[in-house]
Amino acid sequence: MYIVGIGPGHVSHMTPAAQQALQEAQAVFGYTTYIDLVRPLVEDKKIVSTGMRQEVDRVRRALQAARQGSVCALVCSGDPGIYALAGLVFEMCRENSIPIGDSKDSLKLEVIPGVPALGAGSALLGSPLMTDFACISLSDLLTPWEAIEKRIQAAAWGDFVIVFYNPRSKKRNWQLETARKLILEHRSPGTPVGLVTSATRQEESVSLCTLDSLDCNHVGMQTTVFIGNSRTFIYGSRMITPRGYHEKYQLEMREA
Amino acid sequence: MYIVGIGPGHVSHMTPAAQQALQEAQAVFGYTTYIDLVRPLVEDKKIVSTGMRQEVDRVRRALQAARQGSVCALVCSGDPGIYALAGLVFEMCRENSIPIGDSKDSLKLEVIPGVPALGAGSALLGSPLMTDFACISLSDLLTPWEAIEKRIQAAAWGDFVIVFYNPRSKKRNWQLETARKLILEHRSPGTPVGLVTSATRQEESVSLCTLDSLDCNHVGMQTTVFIGNSRTFIYGSRMITPRGYHEKYQLEMREA
Structure with missing residues (x-):
């Protein structure tokens, strides 16, 4: 099988x-x-x-x-x-x-x-997952909400990039907004957020916003949500989490 | 490009x-x-x-x-x-x-x-990543060890399954053992651990142990390390993290 x-x-x-x-x-x-x-x-x-x-x-x-x-x-x-x-x-x-x-x-x-959806979405957004990340499903059908909430807090405190699977459905309509508020306790309102829906399928859509401006009503079942860490930035409409080369190396185009 | x-x-x-x-x-x-x-x-x-x-x-x-x-x-x-x-x-x-x-x-x-290595390794081990997981690189070449240590603590506290990339090299020889001890503060000694080296390549190797018995000296550059959460179990030499179906549904083979 x-x-x-x-x-x-x-x-x-x-x-x-x-x-x-x-x-x-x-x-x-x-x-x-x-x-x-x-x-x-x-x-x-x-x-x-x-x-x-x-x-x-x-x-x-x-x-x-x-x-x-x-x-x-x-x-x-x-x-x-x-x-x-x-x-x-x-x-x-x-x-x-x-x-x-x-x-x-x-x-x-x-x-x-x-x-995986996290890889397909990441590729469309740029490179949000270049450093440590946590992957969390917001569906509380099989996992108690208390366990999910604890993980959101742990991931936010640890400055992980966070990937949310199953962020929202018609019936599960409050979890993402609650998660957003929990993360805002640890992370700046301007933190980049990437939304990828149905990557590589006909109905594919990709958008960027910030933790502050994230409108959870526009997120659905087929969306994967990427929350940047404290260092994630936007360049040329791409969402990028630096790994740290900038601190260690000369990144100029002439030979260093 | x-x-x-x-x-x-x-x-x-x-x-x-x-x-x-x-x-x-x-x-x-x-x-x-x-x-x-x-x-x-x-x-x-x-x-x-x-x-x-x-x-x-x-x-x-x-x-x-x-x-x-x-x-x-x-x-x-x-x-x-x-x-x-x-x-x-x-x-x-x-x-x-x-x-x-x-x-x-x-x-x-x-x-x-x-x-990704986390997906290829997971498939060979069984299904260790079926619920929320955190992915952490143990290389402190580009990230300060303090940030890595904080993330290990956050992931261990949040009961995430943990995937370690870059766990060990000839020069970086103490990080995995330190991580193991940090996780043992939150998780049982019998927690299943899966090691996958060079998945799908000629030199592929897969092995299982526990957090207690993990011998970090046998881990190298090409190894991805999977640490189970509090519910991960071994069945038929596979490493499995249950998602929670068992609590909600009848899983007998006769029609429920």
Whole structure:
């Protein structure tokens, strides 16, 4: 069974290993939107596409098929190990005492990494992640808000660049604004903020603002939010966190 | 000018967009080891490969060539925006007032994301990054150790999974052990630790230990270190951080 990261969306950012795994698979499982992104590659396969929030059912069905001997591919956007389905597959294997590994009676599981949303978004913005960063999901469906809030405070105090996944949905409409206020206790109002929605897909959009001017109402489910650290700057409409070369080296274009 | 992430090393994990950028380039710049990884793709190009620690010189030469009208590709391993060269390119453009953008007199810069070491390593280990994580470089060449230490403390306190880049070199031989002790103030000795060296390359190696038993002497420059959070577990020799499905859903294999 392959757990396949298809990357941010456009096929030009999907690795050959991911394409190969989809080709080898007899059955392909995934959220409808992600299946649509790879539709041309899987048209001749058995496809099990399900809606949002049905991930437990989706993984269960894929595991059942794989246990019956079918080569299965579970499709994830971005990287399967970053807020996607790899963890749920392993959790479910443990809960059901399904042996995993290379031996004859074990389930062979392979995770195929993909370009994560944080990398695709960073590339479009410039280079916001050039130094230490923290990645936090603002979804409190599976994690208590208290734990999320503690992490936001830790990341803000530690001057990490912060990447928010799942920043906002119709029902989860206050978390990003709360996070913004928490960060403002540690960081200047002018801190650059980058918003990337649906990187590399048709509906891609990229915008910059500041921590002070961030209007959370314009952020949706498909947006990844990048909050700069104390040294992040804007140059030529790019968001850049310096790594520190400037302090150590002559950066003039003539030979130093 | 393209700043190209070639991924962890093996060509099967390099995106079509990265391959396309290397094909379009007239001149290719990079650290010798990374150039060697893509040698078959760039054999007919002008190649400027330089040794370690010469990154300022490498970027300066690439920028000079690009300003003179050459289509250049600057090769980075993993993702160019994560401890690689994207930031230095932008820093140097600002220092030298080189206009960047799409207009006629500007330098056109495109960052091509790649599968980062944290993603390639995570896939080999299992799913250690399924919930919030912090990524920290232990190199104090460009960042003061005090700032790094503060971030380690913040990440340990916030119960982030922690990914260490640049954990150790011949000269930087005490930082990882210091980090380990700082984390032990917040986290149990039995916390799973995953070590991934040269993911997807010929010399790839993957191993697991605990925070208590981590022998820093066996960690080198090419190793990425994954420290679990308070809930990370080992199952079937995989390192897994649960996202929390177990608390919310029935994970039995029969229909719930």
